[in-house]
């Protein structure tokens with residue numbers, strides 16, 4: 299299983315301006331790369347790490363018992379409940395919050411339906427197992443207009459490609475309902491008829507887009523982010539910083555509509571991209587952008 303390489307780690311830690319004795323929240327623990335960097339910088343203080351994936355919480359709890367002088371709380375929770383989780387942990391206010399959005403490399407292999415490579419997996423895609431709707435339910439149940447909206451908003455599929463895709467789904471599900479990853483793979487191939495040898499990158503691009511759109515919809519990703527942003531000013535100390543690493547134009551749009559012109563926050567950094575060195579080490583960082591804001595009360 300591939301190990302997740304934390305993206306824009308140095309930059310995000312720098313912009314968080316970590317103060318000794320402070321309290322920090324990593325809303326997206328993952329494999330803990332950013333959390334451990336926060337702990338290292340903090341030396342003394344508190345870290346609350348959240349993840350909707352219970353495996354990440356278990357692994358981190360096992361691996362972090364040794365860290366002295368930093369009190370660590372790890373919670374299997376959705377960041378859409380940010381204020382409640384902070385309150386339940388007994389923390390009053392925090393000095394910094396990090397969001398590193400999306401999913402981690404190990405989840406792609408481990409979780410049902412996230413990767414088009416695991417052909418026999420169920421088309422599930424839920425990261426948060428408390429959610430009831432799976433990717434196959436969306437493919438089998440949404441109307442044409444809703445499918446169009448989903449693929450346009452979350453994957454920027456438009457025009458004739460969009461029409462072909464939605465039409466293909468409608469025809470296919472009448473014949474046989476979608477259940478496995480391979481059902482969706484075959485539908486994409488049948489719809490677009492990519493020439494495997496010559497159009498490999500186009501084909502991979504379409505697979506990535508379709509899978510991304512479904513994952514975002516299944517996990518309410520955009521709505522969760524909106525909810526978390528609404529809690530920021532209730533939980534942050536004045537001069538506290540929030541860093542957000544985005545990978546998708548939809549996340550960026552939500553961020554901009556919340557922070558741009560918001561008199562409670564001052565912009566510290568925007569659209570910071572990975573360096574060439576980072577890109578060479580980790581190509582998956584190529585669409586990452588870091589934003590940082592300070593809560594000015």
Ligand SMILES: C[S@@+](CC[C@H](N)C(=O)[O-])C[C@H]1O[C@@H](n2cnc3c(N)ncnc32)[C@H](O)[C@@H]1O
Pocket residue numbers: 302303304305325326327328329330331332333348349350351354375376377378398399400401402425522
């Ligand atoms: C890109 S990974 C984070 C990687 C991490 N920074 C590291 O260095 O290993 C994103 C993580 O956020 C988690 N996640 C996604 N949406 C979430 C949500 N709404 N609430 C809590 N965790 C979430 C995913 O399960 C995943 O583990």
